[in-house]
């Protein structure tokens with residue numbers, strides 16, 4: 001794709017991309033030596049990476065590995081077609097920012113993951129420790145952008161880690177246009193009030209200082225606007241730009257030898273049984289646990305399915321520095337083992353759970369699926385819900401939670417799974433397995449059309465267009 005997407009935008013202003021996780025991660029080889037670049041993890045990077053490769057756009061990101069830290073000391077680095085500036089932080093600053101604020105507080109508040117009877121509980125130490133670290137990291141990003149950004153550049157700041165760079169940049173570089181895009185949902189006012197008053201005020205003021213703020217769906221944009229008003233801040237102009245799957249990348253994966261090998265192994269494993277599939281990070285908001293409970297409930301109530309259906313769950317580890325993730329993973333494994341013990345026999349293992357991050361195998365599973373389960377508690381978009389449609393040629397059906405951002409685009413064809421209602425989800429999986437004939441084909445074809453509607457190029461273009469001509473005024477709607 002090289003320079004095509006940016007050229008297609010017809011925009012002549014330089015771009016700077018800013019995100020917590022960079023497009024590549026550097027690994028120091030065993031025994032030392034020059035760090036080697038590997039593709040970075042996560043949805044944000046896989047969406048943006050191919051678009052910005054070989055474009056000369058500077059990508060400012062945090063150093064997250066020992067290899068990244070070596071590279072960070074060199075200033076701007078060229079690697080794998082990217083122009084990267086990595087910022088390194090002291091371990092305490094980094095864990096305060098990334099683990100304690102981003103992943104344990106902001107991620108939880110935007111996804112509604114707290115049980116208010118027990119958590120959260122704030123202290124002044126939290127504000128002086130982790131929150132101050134988070135503020136320092138945001139400031140360091142702002143200073144790096146202020147140093148590197150060409151005059152009049154459009155700065156595309158990505159996601160919930162970096163909501164507070166704009167006030168500094170507004171003061172130091174008034175020539176820049178600042179666009180923020182949230183890959184997550186946004187906390188409505190009642191949830192945002194669960195943060196300490198000082199933290200939520202800084203967060204909203206930080207976002208409010210951008211010229212434009214973007215979201216995957218109207219619903220998250222409205223929650224953000226409501227939270228601004230509840231804080232007494234006039235919301236900045238918002239825009240809605242759902243991400244779409246990278247069709248070229250999916251086609252290349254589907255043409256690879258690894259994909260073909262994985263597909264034939266899955267064929268052998270599933271045989272003529274029905275195949276229910278999920279592909280996720282091991283992540284609290286993805287609701288793996290209730291997905292397996294729903295499958296258990298279906299097997300309990302419909303013994304005729306015993307031996308006739310397999311649930312393939314390809315769920316790879318994430319954020320291992322956060323205790324709650326480790327605990328969650330253990331609870332998930334307990335349920336998987338229980339279901340397999342309860343219903344399985346030497347000829348049939350009901351759930352095939354695999355935590356290995358094997359991308360071609362996960363894509364092959366989506367291609368082989370009869371039903372794809374995406375039942376998050378809350379999710380910014382959920383790209384798997386779109387990718388599966390483009391990979392699958394078997395008229396697979398989608399079981400989808402209305403709390404996924406993708407619901408807005410896919411509700412006409414999906415089987416609804418209310419994320420907290422286990423038996424309703426069990427019913428949705430069963431109906432999706434059983435639907436036949438024209439209705440099955442209609443839903444599958446509508447899914448494919450809806451999933452292909454948006455592309456990563458269109459999504460990036462929307463962010464650049466949102467920046468306008470740089471005379472966007474104070475950024476208020």
Ligand code: G6P
Nearest residue numbers: 021041042043044159183184319
């Ligand atoms: C989500 C977030 C991204 C993040 C990714 C992986 O998709 O919106 O910003 O990069 O998860 O999470 P991690 O914490 O490993 O970067």
